[in-house]
Amino acid sequence: MSMIDYNKLKENIDTTVAEEIANNNILGCSALVYQYGEKIFEGYYGNVSCDSIFRMASMTKPVTALSILLEMQHGHLDIDDNLSKFIPGFKNKYVGKIVNGELISAKPATQEIKLRHLLTHTSGLLSADLIADMQPIPPEHSVTLESYANYCAKNILLSDSPFERALYSGIAGFDVLARVVEITSGMSFDEYVRENICQPLDMPDTTFVPSDAQWKRIAPLHDKVNGENVVRHIGKATFENVPLTRFAGSCALVSTLNDYSHFAQMLLNNGNYNGVQLIRSKYIELMKTPHVPDTVAGIGPGETWGLGVRVIKDDQYLTKGTFGWSGAYGTHFFVDPTNKLCAVYLKNSYYNGGSGADTARYFERDVMTAVR
Known part of the structure; x- marks a missing residue:
């Protein structure tokens, strides 16, 4: 020992x-x-x-991951669920490409984003690269998890098809996961974390x-x-x-x-x-x-x-x-x-x-x- x-x-x-x-x-x-x-x-x-x-x-991210797993334990989701099951706008996403300094929609993603992809930084969603840098989220769409996730669903091109590459998604991936918890639980994410994690763990x-x-x-x-x-x-x-x-x-x-x-x-x-x-x-x-x-x-x-x-x-x-x-x-x-x-x-x-x-x-x- x-x-x-x-x-x-x-x-x-x-x-x-x-x-x-x-x-x-x-x-x-x-x-x-x-x-x-x-x-x-x-x-x-x-x-x-x-x-x-x-x-x-x-270090917020592991708390968010645990929240997803708690919702999985409750039977509200599975990590292999498509993200579009909860936020339909994420269906049929496209991968971006930079041509002559301009970001264009290059091709359809080869598969849908799954919750597992977000949890493992393999979703291609606003990963740490130039394609992400060229797609800033307007402040008016950053006020709530709902507005942020919906903007990403409607407007953001992926850096890669899901599970093609592991590249850190510093903000978007886990903010979208937090929005999924809000949808499946019916609670705001701060309330969810407080009641289901912080209070039981003192x-x-x-x-x-x-x-x-x-x-x-x-x-x-x-x-x-x-x-x-x-x-x-x-x-x-x-x-x-x-x-x-x-x-x-x-x-x-x-x-x-x-x-x-x-x-x-x-x-x-x-x-x-x-x-x-x-x-x-x-x-x-x-x-x-x-x-x-x-x-x-x-x-x-x-x-x-x-x-x-x-x-x-x-x-x-x-x-x-x-x-x-x-x-x-x-x-x-x-x-x-x-x-x-x-x-x-x-x-x-x-x-x-x-x-x-x-x-x-x-x-x-x-x-x-x-x-x-």
Whole structure:
């Protein structure tokens, strides 16, 4: 049985964070590690405390994926359902092509978008490429999930036919999934997440719409400009340029270290938190199973997509089968079923964020090199 060496873990994290703060790479951060149901480590550094609330960015996506799986458990949908079953405008989508600097409709998609494609970033819907960049969503169509999804259905050309390529859909894919949850449940997405996930998991500070008291606890958004620390101000937005009224399932939750650790513990415990079975274990198994084979373009040698999560295919710092995700402002978490541990790291910074952030890789290294 592999166990974490607490002294080694603390030394690793303390040393790394001190260097990052000294180099103005972060203003502060927090970290928490659980193993075998016990809290092994909890630390707060720099300008954050246990009361700090963080903009979670794309760490919203696993919450949205779980919402889809809850609706599947309720019999309201299946991940292999066509998206057009819920939003008819997504039937008969076309793939775009850039010709002489202009985006044109090139050919019909070879198949319909399925919910599975959205969950695994293989839908071709506003993926991270030039075709997506040439199709900005007008602000008047970005106010609600309904208006956003309907605009995408009617107007957006796909980058690829579904399941031709795995390419990250930073916003659209999971906002459309959130709209599907609204349709199948009859609830607004913020209400759905609050009642079906946050309340059962004791996550009182996880929300799409912070209260006045919660806004006062939001961690400042750090940036590094010409080697110096600066604070970026985006007003009362949980994610830049995303209205609070949209409840964006891609990026718009805020949370605390302890709140999100409850979510991570539930995933580690196959849907169970504090004796409450939030979702049946087979759905957590479905989430963490690799769903995109190497034959699909865009899948690298070491990792692939589960449902809303990155899944490790080969032992690295992280063990094969580890799953989790990150956020644009530097949030990061992973769940390691083999070593029965989960770990959450939170910062809020424009500098060096996202899934490839140095701080995310350092955190993985610092935790896993302490496993004995």
